[in-house]
Amino acid sequence: MTLLSTIHSPQDLKRIPEDQLGQLCTEIRELLIDVISKNGGHLAPNLGVVELSVALHRVFSVPRDKIVWDVGHQSYIHKILTGRLDQFPTLRQYGGLCGFPKRSESPCDCFGTGHSSTSISAALGMACARDLAGDDYNVIAVIGDGALTGGEAMEGLNNAGDLKKKLIVILNDNEMSISKNVGALSSYLTEMRTDPNYSRVKSDVESFLKGIPSIGPSVAKTVARLKDSFKYFFVPGMLFEDFGFKYLGPVDGHHIPVLLETLNKAKQLNEPVLIHVITKKGKGYKPAEKSPNKYHGTGPFNIRTGAKLAKKGAPPSYTSVFSKTLVSLGDRNRKLVAITAAMPEGTGLDAFGRYFPDRFFDVGIAEQHAVTMGAGMAANGYHPVVALYSTFSQRAFDQMLHDVAMQKLPFTLCLDRAGLVGDDGATHHGNYDYSFLRMMPNMVIMAPKDENELRHMLYTATEYDGPASLRYPRGSGLGAAITEPLHQLPIGKCEHVRTGQDVEIWAVGTMVDTAMKAAEILEGEGISVSVVNGRFIKPLDEEALLASASRFRLLVTLEENALFGGYGEGVTSLLNRHGCLRHCDVLNLGIPDEFVPHGKRELLLRDLGLDITGVVTSIRKACEALSKGNEK
Ligand SMILES: Cc1ncc(C[n+]2csc(CCOP(=O)(O)OP(=O)(O)O)c2C)c(N)n1
Missing domain, CATH: 1.10.287 (Helix Hairpins)
Structure with missing residues (x-):
């Protein structure tokens, strides 16, 4: 029997003799590597916090004490130690454990996370709630040095030092964000870490x-x-002391006795405390120790060799086509600058950085700053290409509206991982960008039907003298030929991709392919379907839409975005303004008003009725309803 198999709750952990905790950590690492090698997930961040997680659960008692995990990608051990050991093999699987803390999953997950830099604010809120209620539980925020580069973390620190609440912030310093951490604060931490005399x-x-x-x-x-x-x-730690925190550290994050001693000391203090813990990302698995960025978030891999089990012969990803196209544009246009918020590899901007280091900026996990910094460059003769994941761009809503759109600055916003991202789940789906960008005057919003169109859209955006965005999904393209010379697309003009007589689908982005396949099936059932690639979510092709509304009794909109505020709503309201809805029905298909959980994208699309079968069914039903109405 292993030690780990005896742990069914945090109380069980407290019964294990202290000198056996090292063995427990070894067993936990084996389990992490085994499950993540099959399911994919955040390997290196979790391997780095095994001892820290064990020590935390040894000293504190959840759910009474509250541990807030920043980003939450490193919460796997916390899940294992809080009654979810048996479910751990279902990690990130459809219907299984979520890869991030989730209140609805366990009372031990006191706060849901996924987007970075929220933990100090949330923990401070909990400390305030505790004091208002006259309670005395402990509140702990665990935040990485990468997440500390996010502005909200600074806002939280600033306020916490002022409020003087009893609160523990654990800074998990491993020198890494996903890539090497950047910024002045990171250099400051390095100095503290590397001087052995400090303590x-x-x-x-x-x-x-x-x-x-x-x-x-x-x-x-x-x-x-x-x-x-x-x-x-x-x-050491004067910066934090000046913020009003008692600074403890730096301490070795893999040395359990030191961790236990420091946590117990912090527990006694009645003030904000920051414990600076030094850890090694990927600890205990050689390939991850060597390349922590590659194993930050990974797909399935071979444990022995570390090799990723990627699909063979898959077409290039949207990200890689974007990356290559931007390099060639950067070569032609010396006014192009590229900005990433701590995701150079994930967004594919790393290649631009290698070719044009002077025009490449990694600003840390700081989406708001990335956008406004870009706006500053745009106001002074440069054209920024800011590449973010759709979900993280939500952070920069006001910067896009107030700094970019309102001043009509030449600015290209590239949104990767748009739509349903799959295994990472609700916190990471990119389902809202059409909605929040559509409401901004001056914005041009595009979504390519395939990786080739992405190239032309990127070119169009970088040549456009105003704010423009394009969004594309995670993963492989459709295998479209990408040799066509780059050309600009006429702004606000759609593309007719299939002719038909009975019904017309207006699809955007990834959904154009679905529409084409659904049309084939419907054709076989005797329903003749026309398909339009909308291309522009804004401005809409008003002329073409009005013409379609006068030809067809039924128009269907299809998008991988929330229906609320999405493309379909835009189309419907345009048709309504022109009185077309008196003679033409519109069916809006998209993501309903609910948060979508994690699981394979295909399964999620199926559940939402947005896979080919679901689209066929919805259109068939709508056609049947129409013909019944006609009979009456
Ligand atoms: C707002 C936001 N932007 C980007 C990300 C993507 N992201 C996830 S983890 C991570 C790096 C976090 O680094 P750190 O906090 O040091 O944790 P580590 O993985 O090194 O343990 C990034 C950039 C995110 N989760 N949230």
Whole structure:
């Protein structure tokens, strides 16, 4: 029997003798590697926090005490130790455990996360709620050095130091975001990490200063001054102390006795405490230790070799086509600059960075700053291409509206991983970008039907003298030929891709392919279907839409975006404004008003009625209803 198999709740962990915790950590690592090698997931971040998670659950007692995991991608061990060991093999699978903390999954997941840098704010809110209610539980935020580069983390620190609530922030410092961490704060942490004298000097300096007797106001003043300058030179964590936190560390995040001692000390303190924990991302699995970025989030892999089990012969991904196209555009147009918010590889901007290092900026996990910084460059003669994942771009809503759209700046927003992303689930689906961008005056919004059209859209956007966005999905393209010379697409003009007599589908982005396949099937059933590639979510092709509404009794809109505020609503309201709905019905197909869970994209689309079969069924029903209406 393994030690791990005896743990069914956090109380069981407390019964294991301290000298066996190392063995427990080994068993946990084996389980992590085994399950993630099959299901995919966040391997390196979790391997790095095994000892920290064990120590936390040893010292604190959830669900009474609250642990908020920033981003939450490193919460697997927490899940294993809080009664979900048996379910762990279902991690990230349809109907199985979520890859992020989720309140509805367990009372031990006190706060849902997925987007970075929220933990300090959430934990501070919990500490305030606790004090208002006269309770005394502990609140702990665990945040990585990468997540600390996000503005909201600074807002939380700033407020926490001021409110002086009892609160523990654990800074899990592994020098990595997904890629190497960037920024001044990161350099500051590196200095603390690399100077072995820091911990010793800190206590020496403190006791030396405490030992100086204050004999008279002038001496006291001198001491205070001395203390300040000394502190800055010798005491680690002064930045955090100045923020109003008691700083403990740096401590070795893989040394359980030190972790237990430090956590117990922090637990006794009645003030905001920051514990600086140094960990190694990927610890215990050689390939992940060597390339933590490659195993940050991974698909299935071969445990022995570390090789990823990628599909052989799949067409190039949208990301890679975007990446290559941008490099060629960057070569022609020296005014193009590229900005990423800590995702150079994920967005494919890394290639641009290699070719044009002067025009490439990784700003850390700072989507808001990325957009406004781009706006600043746009206001001064450059054309920024800001590439974000759709879901994270939600962070930069106001920056897009207030800084970019309102000033009608030349700006290209590229939204990768748009639509349903699959295994990462609700926090990561990119289902809202049409909705929140559509409401912004001046925005041009595009979605390519395949990877070849993506190239032309990117070119169109970078040549356009105003704000434009394009969005494309995770994963492989459709295998379209990508040799066609780049050309600009006429703004606001659709493309007719299939002719038919009975009904017309207006589809955008990924859904054009679905529409074509559904049309084939319906044709076989005697329903003749025309298909339009909408291309532009904004501006809509008004002329073509009005013409279609006068030809067809039924128009269907099809999109991989929330119906609320989405493309279909735009089409319907345009037709309504022109009085077309008196003689033409519109059926809007898209993502309903609910958060979509995790699982394979195909299964999620099936559940939402957005796979080929679902689309065929909806259109068939709508046609039947129409013909019944006609008979009456
Ligand atoms: C707002 C936002 N932007 C980007 C991401 C993508 N992302 C997930 S984890 C991560 C790096 C986090 O680094 P760190 O906090 O140091 O944790 P580590 O993985 O190194 O343990 C990034 C950029 C995100 N989750 N949220």
